[in-house]
Amino acid sequence: MQLDQSNKATSEPSEVVSRYLEAIYYMWFEKEPLRSARLADWLGVSRPTVAVGLRRMARDGLVRMNGRKEIELTPKGMRSAESIVRRMERAGGEATVTSTPGGGTEVELSVPRSVP
Numbered sequence: 001m002q003l004d005q006s007n008k009a010t011s012e013p014s015e016v017v018s019r020y021l022e023a024i025y026y027m028w029f030e031k032e033p034l035r036s037a038r039l040a041d042w043l044g045v046s047r048p049t050v051a052v053g054l055r056r057m058a059r060d061g062l063v064r065m066n067g068r069k070e071i072e073l074t075p076k077g078m079r080s081a082e083s084i085v086r087r088m089e090r091a092g093g094e095a096t097v098t099s100t101p102g103g104g105t106e107v108e109l110s111v112p113r114s115v116p
Contacts, residue, residue, distance in 0.1 A: 013062070018084050019043065020053055021062065024071055025081035034071040 011113045013021060027034055032042075040050040054071065057063045062077035073081060092112055 013080055013084075016053065017060075017062070019059060020057060021052075021073070021077060021081040022084050024063070024073060025078075025085060028073065035069065036071065041072065105113075 002107065020039070023039060024034065027042060032038060033115045036054060037047055040047045043050065047058070054063060054065075055078070058065070058097075060075055061082060064072050064074055066072050
């Protein structure tokens with residue numbers, strides 16, 4: 001659980017945690033190896049940045065590392081990730097995942113902007 005600017009507890013993951021959960025979910029769905037270095041590649045961030053994020057997510061009960069040092073979503077993490085994906089789909093967004101052996105994986109997310 002995190003605190004928002006008014007110091008009230010919120011149950012929604014932060015934007016960064018949401019990105020991590022979404023990436024982990026799509027990696028799992030595509031049967032990609034769920035290692036922190038691979039997640040860093042997916043997100044386009046450094047490995048130390050991912051390590052810090054995963055520690056926080058583990059503390060919050062969203063992920064755990066298995067005996068092979070692979071990232072696993074906990075039941076709570078899976079529920080959160082699925083919720084994020086469903087909300088994106090309800091907003092008319094979509095995700096395209098392209099994976100090639102030795103060539104990496106690319107995830108393209110698109111959500112239409114609402115016009116005020």
